[in-house]
Amino acid sequence: MIQIVREPIAYHPLCEKVRTSHCxxxxxxxxxxxxxxxxxxxxxxxxxxxxxxxxxxxxxxxTEVRQRWPIGDFVLVHRLGLLEVGEVAIAIALxxxxxxxxxxxCEYTIERVKQTVPIWKKEHLIDxxxxxxxxxxxxxxxxxxxxxxx
Amino acid sequence: MKLNLLxxxxxRELVGVTESSLTIPEGCRVMDLRQELxxxxxxxxxxxxxxxxxxxxxxSSDEQLLVPETTVAILPPVSGG
Numbered sequence: 001m002i003q004i005v006r007e008p009i010a011y012h013p014l015c016e017k018v019r020t021s022h023c024x025x026x027x028x029x030x031x032x033x034x035x036x037x038x039x040x041x042x043x044x045x046x047x048x049x050x051x052x053x054x055x056x057x058x059x060x061x062x063t064e065v066r067q068r069w070p071i072g073d074f075v076l077v078h079r080l081g082l083l084e085v086g087e088v089a090i091a092i093a094l095x096x097x098x099x100x101x102x103x104x105x106c107e108y109t110i111e112r113v114k115q116t117v118p119i120w121k122k123e124h125l126i127d128x129x130x131x132x133x134x135x136x137x138x139x140x141x142x143x144x145x146x147x148x149x150x
Numbered sequence: 151m152k153l154n155l156l157x158x159x160x161x162r163e164l165v166g167v168t169e170s171s172l173t174i175p176e177g178c179r180v181m182d183l184r185q186e187l188x189x190x191x192x193x194x195x196x197x198x199x200x201x202x203x204x205x206x207x208x209x210s211s212d213e214q215l216l217v218p219e220t221t222v223a224i225l226p227p228v229s230g231g
Contacts, residue, residue, distance in 0.1 A: 031231045047230070050223050051157055053207040078230060088231045110231055118204070118213075118223070119230030120159035132160040133229035140202035140209035140225075 002058040003077045004051055009093040014075045023072035023095035025102035029110055031090040033083050041126040047080045047089060050075065050118040054078070061112045069105040070096050078119060104106075108145050115142040151176055151218035153183070161201060161224045164193045174216070180205075182214040183222065194224075201226050 001017075015028045033045050062074055072095035079089055092109050096102040113119075116139045122132050135140075153157075155170045162168055180203055188195050203210050204214055204223040 012202070048159060049230070050156065050204070050207075050225060053204055053223065053225075114228070114231045116228065117230050118158065118225045118228055120226065121229045122159070123196050132163075132226070134160055134200070134227040136227040138202045139228045140201060140204075 001075045002055060002062060003075075004049060004055060004058075005077060005079050007079075008083045009077050009079050009088045009091045011077075011088055011093075014077065014091050014093040017075055017147045018073040018093045020072040020095055023097055023102075025097070025099040026093065026095045027099075027106040028091070029087050029106050031110065033085050033087050033089060037123075040123075042081055042085065042123050043126050044084050044087065044124045046082050046122040046124065046130075047078075048120055048122075049078075049080055051080075057117045058113070061109060061117070064112070064143040065094070065105050067110055068108070069101040071105065072096060073107075077114075078113070078117075080119070082124075083123040111145040115139065115145075123139050134139040151178075151216070153216065154219070154221040156221060158224065159226045161194065161198065161226050164197065165191045176218075178216050179212065180210045180214045180216065183216060184212070187224070197226070198224070210223040 019026055037041055074094045077091045092106055093103055108133055122130055126132050153172050155172055157165050202225040204225055205220055
């Protein structure tokens with residue numbers, strides 16, 4: 001299940017949702033707003049998306065993950081809008097029969113999201129400055145994460 | 151032919167609009183569109199090379215032929231999560 005939302009992410013029910021009787025491992029990842037990057041003090045992050053394309057690529061990522069690992073259930077929710085320090089920007093929860101595949105699948109998912117899904121954040125700094133975070137390369141020219149290379 | 155343009159994040163702020171349209175000659179490819187975008191929006195020079203161009207929600211290649219009335223999105227390096 002993939003969702004893009006504008007309200008706070010209720011992540012506890014997501015972890016419950018993916019629990020199944022044949023899966024012995026549940027991994028839940030939360031990406032939260034951090035206050036310090038080096039010496040820069042962030043007060044909030046503003047997220048925007050090319051929403052229809054982001055949903056499409058997130059669904060493609062779920063398909064890739066389900067093809068590669070024995071997923072019991074999978075949920076990913078990304079939030080847009082203005083988020084304060086400490087708030088949850090993304091929640092990923094998934095289950096597999098054994099822990100190694102759950103950790104690998106979750107790491108792969110967040111790496112792919114950060115490489116290629118058309119969602120952007122703008123940092124609001126304590127001195128009133130704002131700056132788009134565009135550190136990476138072209139989102140269509142990204143190598144596959146290492147989990148798929150073996 | 152006419153294309154619908156969508157700009158996001160820093161690209162949107164550089165051009166000053168979220169949506170626009172652009173008329174280009176028939177037979178143009180994505181690489182030609184990149185040049186035309188720089189001509190119309192010179193403020194994108196130096197940044198557009200780092201952006202992907204998506205056509206109808208699919209990443210495009212530079213050689214891809216453009217089709218009239220399609221929606222073209224300018225996508226800067228992403229920073230979700």
